[in-house]
Amino acid sequence: MKTWSEVGEIQPLASKIITNSIKKDRISHAYLLHGARGTGKEAIAVLLAKVLFCTNRSGVDPCLECNACRRIESGNHPDVHFLEPDGQSIKKEQIEHLQKEFAYSGMESSQKVYIIKGADTLTVNAANRILKFLEEPSRKTTAIMMTENSQSIIPTIRSRCQIIDLQPLNPKAFQQKLMDSGIQRQSAILLSAMTNNLDDAIALNGDEWFAQARKLMIQLVEMVSKKPDEVFLFIHNQWMPHFKDRDQHEQGLDLLLLAFKDILYFHIGKEEAMVTLDKDDEKAESFGMVFSQERLLRILHTLLDAKRKIKQNVNPTLVMEQLTVQIQR
Numbered sequence: 001m002k003t004w005s006e007v008g009e010i011q012p013l014a015s016k017i018i019t020n021s022i023k024k025d026r027i028s029h030a031y032l033l034h035g036a037r038g039t040g041k042e043a044i045a046v047l048l049a050k051v052l053f054c055t056n057r058s059g060v061d062p063c064l065e066c067n068a069c070r071r072i073e074s075g076n077h078p079d080v081h082f083l084e085p086d087g088q089s090i091k092k093e094q095i096e097h098l099q100k101e102f103a104y105s106g107m108e109s110s111q112k113v114y115i116i117k118g119a120d121t122l123t124v125n126a127a128n129r130i131l132k133f134l135e136e137p138s139r140k141t142t143a144i145m146m147t148e149n150s151q152s153i154i155p156t157i158r159s160r161c162q163i164i165d166l167q168p169l170n171p172k173a174f175q176q177k178l179m180d181s182g183i184q185r186q187s188a189i190l191l192s193a194m195t196n197n198l199d200d201a202i203a204l205n206g207d208e209w210f211a212q213a214r215k216l217m218i219q220l221v222e223m224v225s226k227k228p229d230e231v232f233l234f235i236h237n238q239w240m241p242h243f244k245d246r247d248q249h250e251q252g253l254d255l256l257l258l259a260f261k262d263i264l265y266f267h268i269g270k271e272e273a274m275v276t277l278d279k280d281d282e283k284a285e286s287f288g289m290v291f292s293q294e295r296l297l298r299i300l301h302t303l304l305d306a307k308r309k310i311k312q313n314v315n316p317t318l319v320m321e322q323l324t325v326q327i328q329r
């Protein structure tokens with residue numbers, strides 16, 4: 001999304017609010033962009049930064065060609081800084097480091113922009129540090145913070161930001177977009193359940209790792225239903241070597257969640273909601289016979305719990321072993 005009218009196609013309200021403030025030359029000192037993954041938070045942040053620095057702006061849109069626009073695009077403009085969690089949180093030291101850099105580069109009075117990803121992970125000290133910085137009247141500083149969860153932002157920060165709520169994308173429209181770019185229907189349905197970012201979805205679709213992950217997901221469900229005694233071995237020999245880092249483990253668990261949800265949908269006659277299995281696939285029926293609704297609900301609960309543990313950095317092998325024991329019950 002390189003212009004505000006492109007932003008307006010998926011986020012009409014956000015585009016309108018921001019372009020109005022650009023026109024009136026009343027850009028806020030702090031924005032909080034709130035929305036799920038893939039709703040365009042980062043693209044909006046970068047576009048706004050370009051508006052602030054572009055030397056050849058036409059109307060509300062940056063030119064995208066001047067030195068400032070190009071440097072922001074490539075992530076190396078001296079006055080635009082990107083911050084993201086270092087581990088679990090954004091720490092005070094990260095903010096201090098940034099402020100030192102700002103002090104060295106350029107004039108005190110020159111414009112600075114912070115773009116902060118995962119703003120809900122700011123520690124209280126880090127947040128206070130930013131607030132102080134924002135409130136110094138001599139500075140022209142703009143903070144553009146992004147979060148998927150605005151309720152976790154501390155109130156002192158929230159109250160000083162203009163909050164922009166981004167709308168979730170419509171899954172049917174998204175699936176259509178995927179099919180328009182040449183992705184098969186069944187894959188488009190699954191991908192739209194995994195992500196709502198078009199580029200991510202297209203990348204996943206062409207990704208061999210993901211194709212193999214899908215196969216392993218089905219194999220694991222089959223093992224649980226037919227050869228429960230061998231599941232443990234399967235996890236060790238097949239699953240663990242394929243899913244390496246935390247992101248991959250989360251994706252693996254997401255796939256399993258979708259698969260078990262599908263079996264539940266099959267049970268309750270909501271076949272149209274299925275994303276990993278085709279309703280006419282005989283697997284759907286055979287899985288439906290093995291798993292009772294009660295057991296499926298228990299498995300879904302266990303999978304969510306496993307996902308939470310992965311997020312909290314619990315050792316993935318341990319998480320998967322516990323998961324295997326629990327879903328066999």
Ligand SMILES: [Zn+2]
Nearest residue numbers: 054063066069
């Ligand atoms: Zn420009």
